[in-house]
Amino acid sequence: MTGEIPKTLKRETYRHGDLYRTLLDAAVELARKGGKDAIVLREVTRQAGVAPNAAYRHFADLKSLLRAASMAAQAELATYMEKELAKITPSGDKVEDARAQLRAVGTGYLHFAQAEPGLFRLAFSEHADLSNATDPASTGSGGLTPFQILSVALDALMEAGQLPKERREAAEFFAWSAVHGLAMLQIDGPLRGLEAAQAEAIGQRLIDMVERGL
Amino acid sequence: MTGEIPKTLKRETYRHGDLYRTLLDAAVELARKGGKDAIVLREVTRQAGVAPNAAYRHFADLKSLLRAASMAAQAELATYMEKELAKITPSGDKVEDARAQLRAVGTGYLHFAQAEPGLFRLAFSEHADLSNATDPASTGSGGLTPFQILSVALDALMEAGQLPKERREAAEFFAWSAVHGLAMLQIDGPLRGLEAAQAEAIGQRLIDMVERGL
DNA sequence: TCATAAATGTGTACAGTGTACACAATATTA
DNA sequence: TAATATTGTGTACACTGTACACATTTATGA
Numbered sequence: 372m373t374g375e376i377p378k379t380l381k382r383e384t385y386r387h388g389d390l391y392r393t394l395l396d397a398a399v400e401l402a403r404k405g406g407k408d409a410i411v412l413r414e415v416t417r418q419a420g421v422a423p424n425a426a427y428r429h430f431a432d433l434k435s436l437l438r439a440a441s442m443a444a445q446a447e448l449a450t451y452m453e454k455e456l457a458k459i460t461p462s463g464d465k466v467e468d469a470r471a472q473l474r475a476v477g478t479g480y481l482h483f484a485q486a487e488p489g490l491f492r493l494a495f496s497e498h499a500d501l502s503n504a505t506d507p508a509s510t511g512s513g514g515l516t517p518f519q520i521l522s523v524a525l526d527a528l529m530e531a532g533q534l535p536k537e538r539r540e541a542a543e544f545f546a547w548s549a550v551h552g553l554a555m556l557q558i559d560g561p562l563r564g565l566e567a568a569q570a571e572a573i574g575q576r577l578i579d580m581v582e583r584g585l
Numbered sequence: 586m587t588g589e590i591p592k593t594l595k596r597e598t599y600r601h602g603d604l605y606r607t608l609l610d611a612a613v614e615l616a617r618k619g620g621k622d623a624i625v626l627r628e629v630t631r632q633a634g635v636a637p638n639a640a641y642r643h644f645a646d647l648k649s650l651l652r653a654a655s656m657a658a659q660a661e662l663a664t665y666m667e668k669e670l671a672k673i674t675p676s677g678d679k680v681e682d683a684r685a686q687l688r689a690v691g692t693g694y695l696h697f698a699q700a701e702p703g704l705f706r707l708a709f710s711e712h713a714d715l716s717n718a719t720d721p722a723s724t725g726s727g728g729l730t731p732f733q734i735l736s737v738a739l740d741a742l743m744e745a746g747q748l749p750k751e752r753r754e755a756a757e758f759f760a761w762s763a764v765h766g767l768a769m770l771q772i773d774g775p776l777r778g779l780e781a782a783q784a785e786a787i788g789q790r791l792i793d794m795v796e797r798g799l
Numbered sequence: 800t801c802a803t804a805a806a807t808g809t810g811t812a813c814a815g816t817g818t819a820c821a822c823a824a825t826a827t828t829a
Numbered sequence: 830t831a832a833t834a835t836t837g838t839g840t841a842c843a844c845t846g847t848a849c850a851c852a853t854t855t856a857t858g859a
Contacts, residue, residue: 385824386836406711412817422838424818429836433817492711497620501774518775541787544770545794551769552762560715561732562758573755580759584798599808599853626846636809638847643807647846 382420391429393419398440402493409489410437437498442508444494447487449511452479452520469531473524474578477550480517481574484554485567491554521547534585542585549581550574596634605643607633612654616707623703624651651712656722658708661701663725666693666734683745687738688792691764694731695788698768699781705768735761748799756799763795764788 387393397418401409412433416423430436455475461468484491495501504518515523525542528534534542556562557570565573601607611632615623626647630637644650669689675682698705709715718732729737739756742748748756770776771784779787 385838386826390836408711411815413815423816424820424839425837427818495769495773497622497706497773499773501770502777504775541790544767544776544787545763545791548766548770548791549759549763549794551766552764553758553766555709555765556715556758556762559709559711559713561718563716573758576755577759577762580763580798581794582798584794584796600806600855601808604807625844627844637845638810638849639808641847 387419387421387425390419390421390425394426394429394436395439395443398436399443399490399493402440402444403487403489406489406492407437407496407498410440410493412436434498437493437496438500439508441493441496441499442506444487444490445499445509445517446511447490448480448483448494448517449509449513449515449520451483451486452476452517453511453513455479455482456520465531466533469524469527469533470582472527473546473582474575476521476524477546477578477581478574480550481554481557481570484558485570488558491558495551518543518547528585533582538585545585546581549577553577601633601635601639604633604635604639608640608643608650609653609657612650613657613704613707616654616658617701617703620703620706621651621710621712624654624707626650648712651707651710652714653722655707655710655713656720658701658704659713659723659731660725661704662694662697662708663723663727663729663731663734665697665700666690666731667725667727669693669696670734679745680747683738683741683747684796686741687760687796688789690735690738691760691792691795692788694764695768695771695784698772699784702772705772709765732757732761742799747796752799759799760795763791767791 382388394415397415398410401411401414410433412426413423415436416426419425426436430439452475455478456472459468459471459475462471493499500506504516506516507514509516511520513520521543525534525539525546529536529539553562553574557565557573562570562573596602608629611629612624615625615628624647626640627637629650630640633639640650644653666689669692670686673682673685673689676685707713714720718730720730721728723730725731725734727734735757739748739753739760743750743753767776767788771779771787776784776787
């Protein structure tokens with residue numbers, strides 16, 4: 372058997388083989404360039420070399436496809452966080468390491484927004500399903516969602532004595548809020564088009580605020 | 586002369602009279618119910634009782650209309666902030682008053698997001714023009730944009746000695762980031778559908794973090 | 800005052816969209 | 830092997846944004 376799964380080329384088999392994956396990938400690539408609104412069902416099927424209605428065998432409607440693509444974008448966000456976490460060389464100092472861990476999570480978030488604005492917008496677009504923060508469809512290679520990665524970092528911070536126990540509850544939301552808001556400002560807002568170095572500096576100052584305020 | 590400006594009724598005059606305003610208002614009302622994507626040009630003109638193409642005499646294209654509607658939404662946000670500011674009864678204590686002022690700004694922001702999620706999404710949608718934070722089209726009755734209102738509050742905080750001078754620069758962005766992110770979480774994210782009282786409590790805790798961290 | 804020009808509306812047309820419905824080809828199962 | 834489920838195709842429809850030609854009203858300048 373050939374085992375070849377055709378992507379965008381014309382296929383000679385009636386069945387596609389892995390259409391779900393192919394459609395999803397095409398949707399993500401479109402969003403990478405143009406955000407949520409760049410995902411248009413007919414274009415996705417066109418790239419898969421398939422009739423428009425074939426998509427309906429795998430997704431209930433366009434909104435479903437958007438949700439799936441959004442999950443994938445969140446997964447990519449998770450890998451950005453993991454990448455930043457991997458840079459840390461443990462110092463042995465529990466406090467310092469916990470701080471570095473939280474900073475890495477925030478920095479990964481901001482880098483993702485900067486490097487992949489289209490995916491970032493998709494991940495947090497109106498129709499995205501953010502309600503379930505533990506869906507395996509949006510985990511990185513470590514098996515955790517962005518939210519879970521943040522939770523782990525906050526646990527470490529608390530254990531290191533840098534986050535009062537009575538403030539641990541719901542701390543995810545506060546930390547997340549801050550970096551998310553800044554990311555929006557840097558992508559679409561008044562901070563758009565900043566030099567990379569300046570954007571980085573502002574990002575680090577924001578994380579300073581979170582560290583002090585949490 | 587009658588002086589009547591027809592809104593959605595059939596008009597017997599060839600000219601409409603105030604079509605720009607009517608189209609803009611209709612767009613805002615659509616977004617109030619369904620967010621940015623609910624603004625559809627043909628529906629807007631339908632409500633104005635006018636042919637679709639008439640819109641092109643007043644807006645270059647749909648994107649232009651979206652931008653204008655977004656400005657209007659930002660203006661409504663400003664009035665929410667002003668409403669909250671008006672609730673403050675000055676205590677005479679400079680420090681306390683400055684703090685209350687900043688809290689009012691943040692609280693107004695969060696209340697707006699909660700009360701008008703459609704407008705909130707419109708105001709900060711991809712095609713919104715947030716680059717100019719001083720456009721008079723997005724001011725409240727006080728003549729200031731949301732961003733400017735926040736700036737004033739931060740100035741007061743600094744003058745009251747509650748914000749180190751070396752941290753005053755760009756402080757708008759940090760404060761704004763935090764409340765904006767939380768608003769998103771409460772509208773579309775995992776904090777969606779929270780009881781009003783709980784949402785309020787979380788909001789106040791977030792503002793606590795900002796106060797400590799700024 | 801009156802021809803002319805500018806502004807603002809309408810009508811028709813077109814390419815593109817999401818998706819419903821009937822049908823065709825291939826896999827799976829009894 | 831016959832019946833059935835799965836997955837892809839073809840046609841059709843209502844709807845969208847907008848280009849282009851034209852009609853009607855208002856403003857302008859001799």
